[in-house]
Amino acid sequence: MMTSQINPDDYNRNDTDDADTVSATVPEDCAGSRFDKALAQMFPQYSRSRLQNWLKAGHILLDGQSADAKTKVWGGEQVSMAPQMLPEELAFVAEDIPLDILYEDDALLIIDKPAGLVVHPGSGNWEGTLLNGLLYHYPTLKTVPRAGIVHRLDKETSGLMVVAKTIQAQLNLVQQLQGRSVKREYIAVAQGLIKQDGTVDAPIGRHNKDRTRMAVTSMGKAAITHYFVLERYRAHSLVKCRLETGRTHQIRVHMAHIGHSLAADPIYGTRPHGSTPEIYEACQHLGRQALHARKLGLIHPETNKPMLWRSPVPVDIQALIDFLREDIAGEFEDDWDEDDYDVETIYQG
Numbered sequence: 001m002m003t004s005q006i007n008p009d010d011y012n013r014n015d016t017d018d019a020d021t022v023s024a025t026v027p028e029d030c031a032g033s034r035f036d037k038a039l040a041q042m043f044p045q046y047s048r049s050r051l052q053n054w055l056k057a058g059h060i061l062l063d064g065q066s067a068d069a070k071t072k073v074w075g076g077e078q079v080s081m082a083p084q085m086l087p088e089e090l091a092f093v094a095e096d097i098p099l100d101i102l103y104e105d106d107a108l109l110i111i112d113k114p115a116g117l118v119v120h121p122g123s124g125n126w127e128g129t130l131l132n133g134l135l136y137h138y139p140t141l142k143t144v145p146r147a148g149i150v151h152r153l154d155k156e157t158s159g160l161m162v163v164a165k166t167i168q169a170q171l172n173l174v175q176q177l178q179g180r181s182v183k184r185e186y187i188a189v190a191q192g193l194i195k196q197d198g199t200v201d202a203p204i205g206r207h208n209k210d211r212t213r214m215a216v217t218s219m220g221k222a223a224i225t226h227y228f229v230l231e232r233y234r235a236h237s238l239v240k241c242r243l244e245t246g247r248t249h250q251i252r253v254h255m256a257h258i259g260h261s262l263a264a265d266p267i268y269g270t271r272p273h274g275s276t277p278e279i280y281e282a283c284q285h286l287g288r289q290a291l292h293a294r295k296l297g298l299i300h301p302e303t304n305k306p307m308l309w310r311s312p313v314p315v316d317i318q319a320l321i322d323f324l325r326e327d328i329a330g331e332f333e334d335d336w337d338e339d340d341y342d343v344e345t346i347y348q349g
């Protein structure tokens with residue numbers, strides 16, 4: 001369920017104010033809410049703590065006046081906000097990084113991310129990221145939070161991502177993600193023989209001992225993954241996974257949670273039972289988790305038309321699949337690439 005109904009026409013850069021000022025109208029469904037709570041609902045692309053800091057510093061005005069976080073709003077008030085960049089964001093620089101663009105229009109980009117490319121600068125990866133490449137190829141994205149990035153893929157996960165080219169499109173896409181209307185399907189090689197299709201509905205949060213890892217924990221956020229068995233080999237299964245939510249490492253954590261971690265996963269993987277030395281070597285040669293985001297479907301933020309993009313299985317994962325097939329001398333047909341989304345237009349890479 002979307003958290004608010006904001007008219008895109010009410011969320012615009014103010015032509016008469018500073019170029020970095022964003023104006024918006026408080027939605028009627030925020031009536032009676034604290035101002036800080038309404039801000040979190042209106043601007044989900046920013047963290048609540050960040051909005052509260054801007055509010056305290058006077059960077060957010062309510063009907064042209066400073067306001068307290070506890071101030072009640074009733075809908076219809078005008079909010080003026082001047083987003084402030086964090087110190088690490090000020091260090092973001094444009095870099096000439098090749099991007100595989102499958103689709104582009106005035107509102108969004110669809111990118112086929114290769115394995116090995118970090119999406120967003122962070123500790124240990126302050127350069128050479130997708131964001132740096134976006135700023136180089138699309139300089140206007142410097143005015144959009146996080147250069148238009150609305151969701152991420154792990155460094156070693158390949159596949160499809162959507163990037164917003166405007167703040168209005170970004171807000172719409174964030175709300176679609178929150179409302180679970182964005183369709184994301186992955187292809188993966190999992191360890192072990194999975195008996196049947198299933199769903200993992202288990203909250204995910206930081207591991208209580210190793211903060212670099214994620215884990216299924218009662219203190220985590222809701223996470224739902226649907227998985228479907230496509231092929232079975234000697235000690236592995238080929239599956240497709242569909243996400244309802246988008247938690248960090250979600251598929252990797254959920255598959256490991258049910259005892260079927262992804263092949264070659266350096267964090268959550270284990271050596272599969274029944275594997276031969278040759279299979280183990282083939283998985284290690286992959287050098288990354290066997291996970292690829294192959295389908296992405298959404299409602300276009302401007303035309304409201306459903307759209308779908310597909311990315312072919314990359315060479316390295318396809319080579320592993322072929323090896324696993326040959327190992328059991330099986331004959332398989334790639335009939336698992338059927339289109340089962342209810343859309344009008346399909347773009348295929």
